[in-house]
Amino acid sequence: xxxxxxxxxxxxxxxxxxxxxxxxxxxxxxxxxxxxxxxxxxxxxxxxxxxxxxxxxxxxxxxxxxxxxxxxxxxxxxxxxxxxxxxxxxxxxxxxxxxxxxxxxxxxxxxxxxxxxxxxxxxxxxxxxxxxxxxxxxxxxxxxxxxxxxxxxxxxxxxxxxxxxxxxxxxxxxxxxxxxxxxxxxxxxxxxxxxxxxxxxxxxxxxxxxxxxxxxxxxxxxxxxxxxxxxxxxxxxxxxxxxxxxxxxxxxxxxxxxxxxxxxxxxxxxxxxxxxxxxxxxxxxxxxxxxxxxxxxxxxxxxxxxxxxxxxxxxxxxxxxxxxxxxxxxxx
Amino acid sequence: xxxxxxxxxxxxxxxxxxxxxxxxxxxxxxxxxxxxxxxxxxxxxxxxxxxxxxxxxxxxxxxxxxxxxxxxxxxxxxxxxxxxxxxxxxxxxxxxxxxxxxxxxxxxxxxxxxxxxxxxxxxxxxxxxxxxxxxxxxxxxxxxxxxxxxxxxxxxxxxxxxxxxxxxxxxxxxxxxxxxxxxxxxxxxxxxxxxxxxxxxxxxxxxxxxxxxxxxxxxxxxxxxxxxxxxxxxxxxxxxxxxxxxxxxxxxxxxxxxxxxxxxxxxxxxxxxxxx
Ligand SMILES: Nc1ncnc2c1ncn2[C@@H]1O[C@H](COP(=O)(O)OP(=O)(O)OP(=O)(O)O)[C@@H](O)[C@H]1O
Ligand SMILES: [Mg+2]
Numbered sequence: 164x165x166x167x168x169x170x171x172x173x174x175x176x177x178x179x180x181x182x183x184x185x186x187x188x189x190x191x192x193x194x195x196x197x198x199x200x201x202x203x204x205x206x207x208x209x210x211x212x213x214x215x216x217x218x219x220x221x222x223x224x225x226x227x228x229x230x231x232x233x234x235x236x237x238x239x240x241x242x243x244x245x246x247x248x249x250x251x252x253x254x255x256x257x258x259x260x261x262x263x264x265x266x267x268x269x270x271x272x273x274x275x276x277x278x279x280x281x282x283x284x285x286x287x288x289x290x291x292x293x294x295x296x297x298x299x300x301x302x303x304x305x306x307x308x309x310x311x312x313x314x315x316x317x318x319x320x321x322x323x324x325x326x327x328x329x330x331x332x333x334x335x336x337x338x339x340x341x342x343x344x345x346x347x348x349x350x351x352x353x354x355x356x357x358x359x360x361x362x363x364x365x366x367x368x369x370x371x372x373x374x375x376x377x378x379x380x381x382x383x384x385x386x387x388x389x390x391x392x393x394x395x396x397x398x399x400x401x402x403x404x405x406x407x408x409x410x411x412x413x414x415x416x417x418x419x420x421x422x423x424x425x426x427x428x429x430x431x432x433x434x435x436x437x438x439x440x441x442x443x444x445x446x447x448x449x450x451x452x453x454x455x456x457x458x459x460x461x462x463x464x465x466x467x468x469x470x471x472x473x474x475x476x477x478x479x480x481x482x483x484x485x486x487x488x489x490x491x492x493x494x495x
Numbered sequence: 496x497x498x499x500x501x502x503x504x505x506x507x508x509x510x511x512x513x514x515x516x517x518x519x520x521x522x523x524x525x526x527x528x529x530x531x532x533x534x535x536x537x538x539x540x541x542x543x544x545x546x547x548x549x550x551x552x553x554x555x556x557x558x559x560x561x562x563x564x565x566x567x568x569x570x571x572x573x574x575x576x577x578x579x580x581x582x583x584x585x586x587x588x589x590x591x592x593x594x595x596x597x598x599x600x601x602x603x604x605x606x607x608x609x610x611x612x613x614x615x616x617x618x619x620x621x622x623x624x625x626x627x628x629x630x631x632x633x634x635x636x637x638x639x640x641x642x643x644x645x646x647x648x649x650x651x652x653x654x655x656x657x658x659x660x661x662x663x664x665x666x667x668x669x670x671x672x673x674x675x676x677x678x679x680x681x682x683x684x685x686x687x688x689x690x691x692x693x694x695x696x697x698x699x700x701x702x703x704x705x706x707x708x709x710x711x712x713x714x715x716x717x718x719x720x721x722x723x724x725x726x727x728x729x730x731x732x733x734x735x736x737x738x739x740x741x742x743x744x745x746x747x748x749x750x751x752x753x754x755x756x757x758x759x760x761x762x763x764x765x766x767x768x769x770x771x
Contacts, residue, residue: 353613355603358596365589373601374572433591486643
């Protein structure tokens with residue numbers, strides 16, 4: 164009983180409940196075969212794609228800010244890789260650095276604007292989102308004459324960034340996602356920097372007064388979101404041997420929804436990396452797992468909408484519960 | 496250090512925000528083991544004054560001396576490192592974080608080495624609970640408890656305990672009793688006395704004359720950013736202090752002006768107009 168009530172106060176709990184809810188729903192109403200679902204690669208690949216970006220976005224949201232320019236950064240990373248390595252035939256190492264560099268530059272731009280002005284970061288990154296879409300489209304046309312660029316990758320790049328693992332159809336980005344989850348978990352919950360990020364989301368002025376380098380951390384977090392998005396784009400270009408200008412807009416919503424379903428408060432200051440990991444899995448199962456059910460796939464969006472509202476409501480009640488909880492002395 | 500050297504001193508400090516002059520020619524001294532009560536109406540500049548002392552704002556003119564040495568603070572952290580701990584009027588704690596994490600914010604104890612240093616939750620919780628209990632808040636026994644679940648007085652005590660633990664020599668409290676009930680306010684006042692007994696210099700801001708008179712050794716009244724009165728305990732009566740706090744007008748004058756206003760405005764009381 165005590166264990167249940169303390170479990171209910173953990174920030175990851177709402178996301179675990181959402182996952183169980185979705186699975187139960189799919190089994191009962193969709194007749195899903197859990198063995199087949201767990202063996203399938205489609206949803207895991209998808210989870211890895213959005214999950215790699217969801218991790219830094221979660222940290223940024225915990226710090227009280229948001230970045231929607233990630234939607235343009237995934238295609239930007241892919242196009243940069245394809246233009247450098249495919250169109251110009253330069254070494255893949257240069258292309259990879261180029262793709263990551265464009266993420267760093269846009270992240271610095273967002274972060275510096277966010278710390279130098281009082282414009283809400285939703286608006287700042289909406290600006291960079293649209294601007295980057297323009298740059299990527301016009302730039303690709305200008306440099307390559309088209310909106311789709313093929314490339315060939317050396318074996319090492321394929322193995323590290325864009326291959327299939329376990330001899331099946333699981334992509335290597337899944338490993339990146341799992342490793343990055345561990346890194347972000349360490350950063351957010353074990354290192355002192357995590358403490359600072361939570362404090363920034365709780366009360367930015369107090370955090371600054373406590374001597375925390377609020378501006379520097381904000382800038383680094385923006386660099387993290389933009390760079391992880393360009394990284395995902397780069398991996399996809401290497402995997403599929405081509406890059407297209409389109410795509411990426413849906414990712415904004417999918418990533419933010421995964422983070423919120425993962426138990427991160429929209430107002431900042433509360434959340435967990437484990438929760439976001441589970442939230443991402445839940446989201447991917449809803450979107451891709453629906454193909455394993457008897458349910459028409461158009462219903463997936465309805466489920467996501469319901470899940471999002473339920474998550475926001477749960478996050479709110481869990482936050483209240485966490486605050487009013489009075490734990491007894493016996494466990495430290 | 497001789498007993499006569501103030502721990503902290505301000506000499507002719509001015510502070511302006513662009514064209515707005517908030518503080519004029521402020522000179523003050525606080526010695527170890529002494530409580531200075533800073534009094535004044537809303538918008539008089541009390542919070543601005545203590546933010547200047549806390550390194551949040553740099554003075555526009557004038558100098559700040561610590562132990563008789565002129566100093567310039569590069570930021571709040573610099574002031575803290577010199578032993579000036581401030582509990583600001585708003586914020587200061589993070590409701591959705593635990594007691595232990597709040598207590599050590601920005602000063603986290605870690606175990607491990609290199610990039611693998613991890614926050615030492617056990618030690619942090621243990622010390623935080625011990626220190627808060629020393630301040631008399633015995634109801635806090637679990638360092639994992641979220642601060643949002645504590646009462647206002649418990650939160651203030653946590654912030655004060657933190658300042659004392661990190662070796663503060665000057666403790667600045669901006670209206671720590673403002674939102675508190677009688678019992679909790681009394682508790683905070685006891686903590687102020689405890690800090691004073693330990694030899695800290697305390698600057699205490701309040702709107703409540705009774706609270707000021709309970710702990711203060713020395714009083715300074717700020718009116719529109721200037722020091723209008725500076726006196727020691729016992730030199731003025733409660734009524735005189737109340738009048739000074741109302742911005743220099745006596746209560747009798749205020750009452751007369753309200754009556755006058757009501758005569759010319761069909762019996763309506765004037766709108767309250769508070770700044771800051
Ligand atoms: N950053 C700022 N920029 C411009 N004006 C400011 C700034 N901070 C404070 N002021 C102005 O300085 C004046 C004094 O404010 P301050 O907060 O110091 O008052 P206070 O004495 O603490 O009042 P209260 O009792 O209500 O807390 C106010 O008129 C306020 O509007
Ligand atoms: Mg004030």
